[in-house]
Amino acid sequence: MDISPLYRSFLFVPGANERAVAKASQLPADRIIFDLEDAVASDAKPAALTRVCSAISDPDLASRALVRVNGLDSAYIAADLRALNTATPAALVFPKIEKVDHVLQIDALLQVFKGFQNTQVWVMIETPLGVLNVAQIMAHPRVTGLIFGPNDLRKSLSAQTSENRDALQTSLSLCVLAVRAHDKYCIDGVYNNFNDNDGLMRECEQGRMLGFDGKSLIHPNQIATTNQIFAPSIAEITHAENVISAFQSAIDGLATLNGEMIEELHVQQAKALLKQAQIIKQQES
Numbered sequence: 001m002d003i004s005p006l007y008r009s010f011l012f013v014p015g016a017n018e019r020a021v022a023k024a025s026q027l028p029a030d031r032i033i034f035d036l037e038d039a040v041a042s043d044a045k046p047a048a049l050t051r052v053c054s055a056i057s058d059p060d061l062a063s064r065a066l067v068r069v070n071g072l073d074s075a076y077i078a079a080d081l082r083a084l085n086t087a088t089p090a091a092l093v094f095p096k097i098e099k100v101d102h103v104l105q106i107d108a109l110l111q112v113f114k115g116f117q118n119t120q121v122w123v124m125i126e127t128p129l130g131v132l133n134v135a136q137i138m139a140h141p142r143v144t145g146l147i148f149g150p151n152d153l154r155k156s157l158s159a160q161t162s163e164n165r166d167a168l169q170t171s172l173s174l175c176v177l178a179v180r181a182h183d184k185y186c187i188d189g190v191y192n193n194f195n196d197n198d199g200l201m202r203e204c205e206q207g208r209m210l211g212f213d214g215k216s217l218i219h220p221n222q223i224a225t226t227n228q229i230f231a232p233s234i235a236e237i238t239h240a241e242n243v244i245s246a247f248q249s250a251i252d253g254l255a256t257l258n259g260e261m262i263e264e265l266h267v268q269q270a271k272a273l274l275k276q277a278q279i280i281k282q283q284e285s
Contacts, residue, residue: 005279006030008214008230009223010066010147010187014039015048025061029223030214033066036080037095045076053087066122068093072105085113091120093147098129100136107142120144126152126189131171134178145185147216148175151192163199164206176211188212194219204229232277240270 011029013020015036024032034052036045056065067089070076084092094106103123110116121142125134126149137143150168153159159167172188179186188207191200194217204226207215214230217223232240246257247267255262 005276006214006283007145007185007187009226010214010216011220011223012039012068012190012216012218015052016040016044018051021051021055024055024065025058027220027223028227029064029217029220030227031064031066032061033068033093033216035068036076037068037070045070046079049080049083053083056087056089063090065089066091066093066120068095068124071095072102072109077109081109081113081116085115088115089119091122091144092116093122093124095124095149096126096130096152097123097137098127099133100140103137103140103143107140110142122147122187124149125171125175126150128153128156131174134175135181138178138182138184143184145187145213146175146179147187148172148189148212150189163202165203172207172210172212180211185213186211188215190216190218191222192218194222197221197225200225201229231280232273236273237277240273243267243270244274 007030009029010031010033011024011027012033012035013024015021015034016039021034024034034055036048036052040048052067056062056067067080067084069080069084069092072094092110094102097103097106103121106121110119110121122145123137123143124147125131125137130137131153134146138146148171150165153171154161154168157167165172176186188203188210191203193199200222204215208230212230215226217226242257243262243266247255247262247264249255250262
């Protein structure tokens with residue numbers, strides 16, 4: 001199912017921006033989301049679609065490229081899917097998914113074409129109804145993961161912006177719960193001020209603490225910070241190694257580390273963390 005094991009950073013790249021699309025393969029984001037929806041004006045959509053189809057044929061990019069198509073109720077979705085059917089992207093991102101009926105509609109659309117049999121489906125949860133139905137949405141086997149959409153959701157809620165995203169905490173947690181219940185992936189939403197690295201760092205740390213696998217981004221200068229925070233730290237790697245060592249050397253099945261009991265679940269968590277660290281090391285070497 002997996003395109004690749006790393007999901008730390010998902011960078012949105014406007015399909016209408018020829019220069020940005022051309023440079024996408026050189027960027028160190030784990031995923032590139034070519035955007036055909038919000039970032040593209042109506043009169044620019046045909047050219048953007050052609051440009052994106054060409055870009056995802058690049059072997060240096062194909063395995064980590066996603067395409068956000070236009071909405072299911074838009075006049076452009078049919079053209080998007082017809083063109084992308086031959087380009088065979090690794091994943092499609094569908095905006096404003098609100099109920100499982102939308103996923104059934106996606107599944108039916110993709111079955112019309114032969115090029116999407118192995119294509120991942122990611123959904124954006126960005127409305128109150130989407131949040132309330134997120135568990136049912138994530139239960140569908142066609143869905144690989146979700147990307148949280150804070151801007152549209154905040155607008156729909158008439159919520160105020162705050163440093164700690166107080167108004168979005170319930171929605172964020174419900175998304176993580178739904179994803180973990182069905183063993184899928186969850187990506188936190190964008191941080192709008194791409195010149196505020198301290199704010200980005202704070203929000204990445206919050207997202208990781210809540211259980212998100214990574215974060216969606218709007219600018220290349222957000223990649224390094226996001227990759228760093230959603231990767232195991234040296235201290236975490238050392239702790240994971242100590243957990244495994246303590247468990248393996250336990251006497252009579254009772255393992256402790258620094259006064260805390262270690263169980264099999266802690267060992268599994270430690271092994272998963274070390275595996276991620278090794279993958280990152282291999283990718284960045």
